Amino acid sequence: MIQRSTLILLLVFVVLLAGVAFWQRTKGSEDVEETPTVVQEYLFDINGQVTALKITSAENKVVELSRNNDGEWELIQPKNVETDSTTAESTLSYLSSLRVLTKLEEVEQDSIDLSVVGLDKPSYELSITLNDGSIILTKIGNVTPTDSGFYVSGSGRGILVVDKYGLQSIIDMLDNPPIMPTPTMDTSTPTP
Numbered sequence: 001m002i003q004r005s006t007l008i009l010l011l012v013f014v015v016l017l018a019g020v021a022f023w024q025r026t027k028g029s030e031d032v033e034e035t036p037t038v039v040q041e042y043l044f045d046i047n048g049q050v051t052a053l054k055i056t057s058a059e060n061k062v063v064e065l066s067r068n069n070d071g072e073w074e075l076i077q078p079k080n081v082e083t084d085s086t087t088a089e090s091t092l093s094y095l096s097s098l099r100v101l102t103k104l105e106e107v108e109q110d111s112i113d114l115s116v117v118g119l120d121k122p123s124y125e126l127s128i129t130l131n132d133g134s135i136i137l138t139k140i141g142n143v144t145p146t147d148s149g150f151y152v153s154g155s156g157r158g159i160l161v162v163d164k165y166g167l168q169s170i171i172d173m174l175d176n177p178p179i180m181p182t183p184t185m186d187t188s189t190p191t192p
Contacts, residue, residue: 043098043152043162044128044136050095052076052129058121061174065092066129073178081179088178094166095128101149102161112159117151118142119159124171140167 054064054077064076065088073088075081104112114120118141128136138154149161150168 041100041103042096043100043138043160044095046128046130046136047096049130049132050092050128051131052127053092053095054127055170055174056125056127057174058123063173063177065178075177075179078177078179081177084178084180091169091173091178094169098166099163100160101163103157104159104161114141116142117159119151119153124174126170140171 050067052064052066054062056062062077065073065083066076068074072085073083073092074085075083075088119139122139122141124140126136126138126140128138130136136155138152141151141153143150143164144161147164149164151159152162152167153159
């Protein structure tokens with residue numbers, strides 16, 4: 001049989017365990033705070049409204065696209081080339097998903113040396129024409145020191161850091177415009 005002292009110790013242990021459990025439960029409910037949800041901000045709010053786009057580099061390379069009457073993209077610059085409208089549409093879909101990573105506060109903006117972020121002489125300028133005729137102008141500066149974004153400004157929003165991945169796809173059109181590939185002839189001889 002269990003000795004009386006062991007039974008008393010077991011009873012004291014159960015009471016302490018119940019007290020701790022009760023204390024933790026009531027303390028835990030007092031400390032619960034709601035976690036604020038972060039609203040993702042995007043550079044442009046242009047879902048399906050883009051009718052033309054022009055990107056210009058500091059070296060005066062230009063790619064300009066416009067929607068024709070059939071809703072297909074066609075290259076204005078470079079001239080006299082057939083446009084791969086599917087590639088253009090795919091690349092331009094990044095416009096509506098360019099995430100703002102950081103907005104430099106207005107206090108900081110007064111003290112920012114624009115040459116450090118590359119916005120005194122932007123590397124690229126982006127002009128977007130919407131179906132209502134309005135034009136959004138955006139200057140694109142240097143890549144951030146962490147290599148995660150570009151410094152951008154325009155549209156009265158101050159200086160922002162925008163996700164590099166999507167914006168780089170649009171910038172890459174300067175070197176690889178959405179030109180329809182030319183078919184190659186098969187010069188191999190058939191085997192009998």
